Structures are given as structure tokens and as C-alpha cells.
Amino acid sequence: MTGVDAATRVPSPVTVVGLDAAGATPHPALAPVLAAAGLVVGAARHLAAVPVPAGADTVTLGPLAPALHRLDEAVAAGVPAVVLASGDPGFFGIVRRLRAAGLPLRVVPAVSSVAAAFARAGLPWDGAAVVTAHGRDLRPALNACRALPLVAVLTAPGAGAAEVGAGLVGWSRRLLVAEHLGTDAERIREVTPEQAAAETWSDPHVLLSLAASALDRVAAGGMRSDNQPAAAPAGGWALPEDRYAHRDSMITKSEVRALVVARLRPRLGRLVWDVGAGSGSVGIECALLGAAVLAVEQDPQAGATIRANAATHAVTVRLVTGRAPQALAGLPEPDAVFVGGGGADVLAAVVTRQPERVVLTLAALDRVAPAVGLLRAAGYTVEGSQLSAARLADLPGGSIRLAATNPVVVLTGERP
Template identity: 60%
Template sequence: MTDRHRRPFRHRITVLGAGQAAAHAALVAGAGLVLGARRHLDAAGVPPERAVALGPLAPALDAVADALDDGAGPVVVLASGDPGFFGIVRALAERFGPEALDVRPGVSSVAEAFARVGLPWDDAVVVSAHGRDPRTALNVCRAHRKVAVLTAPGAGPAEIGAALAAVPGLRRRLLVAADLGADSERIEEVTPEQAAARDWPGVHVVLSLGPGAERPGAMRAVAGGADAAEGGWGLPEDAFEHRDSMVTKAEVRALALARLGPRLGELVWDVGAGSGSVAVECARLGAAVVAVEKAADGVQRVTANAAAHGLDVLVVHGAAPDALAELPEPDAVFVGGGGTDLPEIVAACAERARRTVVVTLAALDRIPAVRAALLAAGFTAEGVQLQSSRLAPLPGGVVRLAATNPVFVLWGNRLDPSSGDEQ
């Protein structure tokens, strides 16, 4: 859009993405205030008396407001890449209104990183760790095979590498792009272990790639690798390999998933996974998943079911609660089965879960102990008996109702200790 097509606003803030400062040197030179990272200000040769280096965002926005109020002249913001993509445009629009902004984006650093290595990125998940809980970025890398991470201190290549290296059997390679567009630009391919063992000065985009990520799939209609699960959820039992009907029934699984609320950026445990049907469905909905199963043949079934659905599910061979000790903190936990040690397992899961625990069991006698374990850990304790009858064919083209075994579904959400409300 040319200047003559831009609407005239009284207080314009011009936001220049990467590569735009040189193209608009006169605009930068005539600005009353120039806001940006120190490297951008230095590269543009902005005098100190007209420059505000970005650090904490609130004081920088206050400086912009003061400059506009004082009529000090145009305000220019120098940004990285596309400033509307996980960038400063959001904060500026919230403070000053979108009508005050004249945004001239550059190429996003994510697009540059994928371009450098010759990969399409319409099937990638992009996650930012700037000013956010790094667990989200780490769980996305665990769950998805093509991820770009906009890094931050405490969530850089070393931390990403350490998180991925800690997951046995998870196959990932990391492409670390540093200082894209600068003379010091470099791209290195490393293993998670190698990334974890190094210091990484500079500004980075990390591409986390799993097996097959370098092979473009079918042409996509919607960008982004975190598709909604095709075919819905609560899949039929024959969508999973299982033994002697030992699989969480679709109706029970659908309610359990509704209470678990698995989502992109979260980690779910499936404890006593059996066939892994709940683990697979949580992964289909975007969550990172750890399935814990004590039977060796069960481990094989969970692994096969995850592979059949094209998903990465970490399968841990061991018995809870001991097998849980070294696992990363979960957001939600599903506990299946109903042995005599069920209350102890639920207590161990509730101690670690950040948000929700869901338990399925068949024995009425064990409900009080499970509820007590949830309540003792600071959770709510709710539940239902779920019994369904499916239509089954009869001779003559008619149907009957075939009852399934009743199952109790209990769940709890962690209470906010400061308010008593659910988190």
C-alpha cells in the first residue's frame, strides 16, 4: 500500500519490520522518537537522544505515549521480522488503537528459517516462548513433528534440547537459526543432546523436526500443523488394537476426554494405558502424551496404536506410582483400571497434576477412597455412573438395545488455594 492510499491519522506510529528500516531511512531520520531493540537502533544509526531501547514493554509504551502527547514528531518502531506475528503490533494496538498504526512488515523469522533450509511451513506449528510459560513450547515440540519456536531467555535451544533429550525414544533433530538477516547469521543442525550441552548467544528460531518432517505432505487448505482430529473423537473400539475387549469404550472415552480437555501445549499422562486409546485420542487433539503401562504386551499395543494413527506418544513400561517419579509435570492425568492400589496411584497423580485428574473404574467400593485422594490433594471430586446401550441388529432388519457394562467416571479439578475456585 502506497502512502497516498493510507488513511491520514493524527497520531501515526510507523512500525517497520526487518529490512524495512533501510528502505525508509528518511522516515527513521525524521522521527521524533525511535523505539526498538538495541541492535536495531544501532544498525539504523539512531542518535541516543531520539532512541528508546526495548526492555520492559510498559516503560517503552509510556515513552511513545509521551512523545505523541508532546507533539515531538513521528514515532517509529523498529521490529524484527513481521511485527504482527507474535510481535509488538499487538501491544501497540491495545494501547493506542489499530487506527494509529502504520505497519510495514518484513519477512517473519520463521518464514526465513524454513526458507533457509528449503522446507515448506504451512504444516508447521509455530509457538512463541517470549514472556510465556516455556512448558507450552516444550510440550508442542514433544507432541508435533514440525515445530518452530521463537525462543526467549530460559526457553532457548539448550532448554528445548534438554526437554526433548529427556524423553526416551523421542526422535527429533533441531535446526537452530541465529541472527537471521544479519551478517552473523548462521544455521546449525544438532541433536537435542548437543543443543542441551551448549551455550547459545544471539537471537534464535529453533526448528524441531521429527521423522518425515522434511517430506511435504498433501497440499493443505488450512495452514498450521495442529489440525483438529479428523473423524471427531470418541473413536470406535475397532480403531485400536486391543486384547479381549480391554479397551476404554467409546462412550466412556468421550466423557473422559471432555473432562481432561487435552489441548495443544499441554501434557497428559495416561496411567494404566492398556490399549492406549485415551493416550491416542489426547494426542490427536494436540496434547503431548505419556502413556504408562506395566504389561509388556500392553506397551507394544500402545506403541502400535499410536503409530497406526501417525502420532508420537511416549510409552513408559512400568507400574504406577513408581513409574511416574521421573516424568515431566502433567497438566491432566487419566487413570484407568481399578486395582487395590488405585487410591495410591490417584493420590500420586493428583500430587503432580496441574489441572485435572480423571479416573475410570468398575468397582463401587473403591469410589470413596478415590474421592478422598482427590479431595486430600486439593481437587474437587465429582463423578457419574455411565451406562450405555447400543443398537444391535436382529433378524428381520430390526434392532435391539445391547447394554454395555456400567463404568464410574470420577474427575477432579485443582482448586485455587487463594480463592477456593477451580483453576
């Protein structure tokens, strides 16, 4: 038997070729695979940038389903197929969707748009986080920029530099916007968030969000190729009170803080408000776990303490100095809120913003029932616990006693 049965034929892989975002010459592998291709798939700008064979069918990418159908037919028929993409197609690129469709693939990557943008800026990026706003809510990407010192954002129409800039007003950030990388229309600009929000930017573009300390923070390097927080901070959380500057015991005790932070569920991509922040310990530990944090505090002296504590723990916490609930007006929508100070009017203002989770601590029992009622009336399911810890304390002669701390009620409201 000299032929190969069609049922046992190994399908030819679809060749996915990245076109260099830095504008370099296409990979040498592109010419022969294009010359042999019977089907070429790509965005209009990619199809226009390469010599597509005269006899090859083309599919211009828009909705992906028709292209996947044509590629599946080509593989089944043994027709060589090529997909053109930007930069590294395996990095937030089309490879994921092609693999999910079950297509056999050969990938030929090029320089990604993120690598090209950092190269144009002359910046190292092994400490950068990379997030995408393609086809999804912008808030997680925006909160990553608020939380981390060095972030690259893969933008999309309606979720680009103008929208990110508007969301970063009030945060100390510089934005580098790289438009049309690798083309004659390439433009690189460094702007403030306010300037970015006021501009009209052409697509495609990549945005780099840079904190003032970005280069200092990544200079030390590390074993990971990003600066996103690990599952647990190196120093832990629920840290002892003496790890924070504070006055007059204006700090959430570590035992209480452990439960509060657990209930807030902070992580990268989420925004946490710390209202009545005091020393800032709760917000800082949320930031250590990757969340973007807004600390609201009416006392300027306490605000200075929050800034100092955030610097000590090397996290970004945006401070809003003012009295809640008035100071909450106009702040970005939170995912979770800790209310550590203020009356029923503060809680009432918080629930009108409908965060997913609201956590509050109460020392006075007569405040518990009204708070539970307010949360339930706003549509939250409520659970609560009273925490009463006793710490070991030395006595003369080597004996040990238990020193009780003040009991505190922790309430958690969660939107169904």
C-alpha cells in the first residue's frame, strides 16, 4: 500500500506568523510558508503588509468564527494555511483562540508590541505587569495601573489611553503611549493622566503606566518576570501593630485585621476603599495582596502617617483627605470597602455605590443592629462575628498571663 489513508493522515499545522511590532524585517520563515499557502488569514493591515500569493484565498479578520471555520476546512482538506498576527501571537494573542478551536499549530513569533514599547522608551521590563483591556471590563486593568509601579496595557477601542488616563487622575503616574509601532505612522508620547484623558489616540496603541518609583522598584530584579504580588506577601499580613506608625492606638489590631482583610478579598485588579483609615494598616495589607487602594481620612496628621506607612511597606495607597461621607463623592467605583470609622451616614453612602463586599468593625453593640439593617435594606447578605482575643503577657518571676484586648464585632455584607 503506497497511499496514506485519509483517516490516518496527520493534519498539516496552521502556521501562525507574528509580524514584528518593532518594524523589523519579517521572519525568514514567512516567505516560504506564504508562497505555499492556499489560505491566508489576518487583519487588513497585516494582509496589506505581506506578499499574499495570487492563488491563495484570504480571510480578513473581524468576527473570529468565520475564520475558524475556513481554517478548519483547510486543515481537513490538507490546504496549507497561514494566520498573520501582531508581534508574538502567543502573548495575549490569537494562539489561545486557535488552540481552543482544536487547530494544530506551528507558531513563528516576532517582537511583541509590549517589548517594542519598552524598547522605544529605553526601559527594562522584566519587572512589569502586562494586562489587557481587549474585549473585557477596563476596571481590572485600570486597578492594576493604580496598584503597581510598572504596567503595560494592551488597549482596545473604547478602552485605550484616554480611558485609562481618566481613571488614573489623582494617582501619581506618567503614561507612555506608543501608537502604530513599527510603521511610518509610529508616534511615542509621554503624558500625564490628565493629558491622556484629553487626547484622541489612534489604534492600535500600547500604554505603559509608570509610577515615579518604577525604575527604582524594578532595579533589584528577582526570580519572577513580573512584579505582581504572589499569593502571599513575603512578610505576611495581619502584621503586628508595631510594624506601623500609629498614635493613640488608632490601628486595627492584627487579629481583627486578619479577618477584615480575608473578608475584603483583595487581589490584583480590584479596588478597595479604606474609609476612616487611621494608620492605613488595612488598606496597606490589601495593597500588599495586589489591590489598588484608596484611603479616606479626615485627619491630616493621620494622613501623613498613612503616607509614611505605605512608603515603609513599599505599596501605593492613594490618600483622600476629607470627611466621609462627603469625601466619597466622585471617587472611582470600589469592589470592596472597609469602614473603620464614621457613623451610619458613612455606611449609607458606601452602600449606594454597591460594592461587592462591605466590611466594618464596631466596638459598640448598639451600633450593630442598625448597621445590619442598613446593609440588608441595600440588598446585602450579612454575617458577623465578635472577636475577643487575649494575648500572652509576661508576669514577674517568669509567669505568663493572658491580657484581653477589647472585643470587636466584624460585619461583612456581600451582594448576591
